[in-house]
Amino acid sequence: MANNVTVVGSLNMDVHIPVAHIPLQGETLSLLKPSSHAAGGKGANQAVAAQRLGANVHFIGSVGQDDAGAVLRLKCQNEGIDTSAIRVLQNANTGQAFIMLEPDGHNTIMVEGGANKLGSVDAVKADKVSIQQSQITIAQLETNLETVVEAFRLAKQADALTILNPAPALPELPAELIRLTDVITPNETEAATLTGLKVETAEDCQKAAKKFHEMGIKNVVITLGSRGVFYDVKGKSNLVPAHKVEPVDTTAAGDTFIGAIAAKVVPDLSNIEETIAFANLASSLTVQKEGAMDSIPKLEEVNDAR
Helix, strand or coil: CCCEEEEECCCEEEEEEECCCCCCCCCCCCCCCCCEEEEECHHHHHHHHHHHCCCEEEEEEEEECCHHHHHHHHHHHHCCCEEEEEEEECCCCCEEEEEEECCCCCEEEEEECHHHHHCCHHHHHCCHHHHHCCCEEEECCCCCHHHHHHHHHHHHHCCCEEEECCCCCCCCCCHHHHHHCCEECCEHHHHHHHHCCCCCCHHHHHHHHHHHHHHCCCEEEEECHHHCEEEEECCEEEEECCCCCCCCCCCCHHHHHHHHHHHHCCCCCCCHHHHHHHHHHHHHHHCCCCCCHHHCCCHHHHHHHC
């Protein structure tokens, strides 16, 4: 049976900027090839990933009353996502992400929040029924925190599983958000920011997980890029190696991983090892294609790659 998933998150128009390297201060670079625009945003990418990989997704977010917002809403609708809770805000521009992409596939991203930062708690409350009919609610930090806290509060009232992708990382998370989070899914940089610890080796990850436990978050999944995924969930921990592939563009790899987790995991987390293996494989397919949302695989592609 498919998971019903609510995503509270961002919708951005991505601007891809191909560069030879990240420019130094005062340096002028010519682009390796023309820049391009594509649908994106952590929330939208994760919603699309979850939907393509087998979930039924309800999306809560905001766009501006502009062409970019119309494109993003239509893109999500065409994926089969329930977009009834994507609000169109007047006098606000749709969020943007400027992605500098290096030849080795790595990227550096700058985000303009726009309408993503103007979502309201009242709008989230209006979607109480949809949230509480979902087994899983996932969120990131590209929207205003009040909406995330309210969505998680409503989800926990219905005993749903809450998954927080703390990106972009904050030096400190609100105490209430920590209390309402069942699973936290940072990458190594975000884990280091939140815990104050270096996160490089499996031992480092174990220490970071312990720190998260001390904060009050019971379950931790840390993505480590080409080194794999570390998890400490339900008293079990392990470092799962990444699939060895030649990366073309890593832009949506983390978002694919989160969406895959939401699509596959059962709310009691009893299938976490199987879920991480599935999400790891899905992410390995994403990095072999250019772009963000358009690079996210469908369920049949992941099944064929097994």
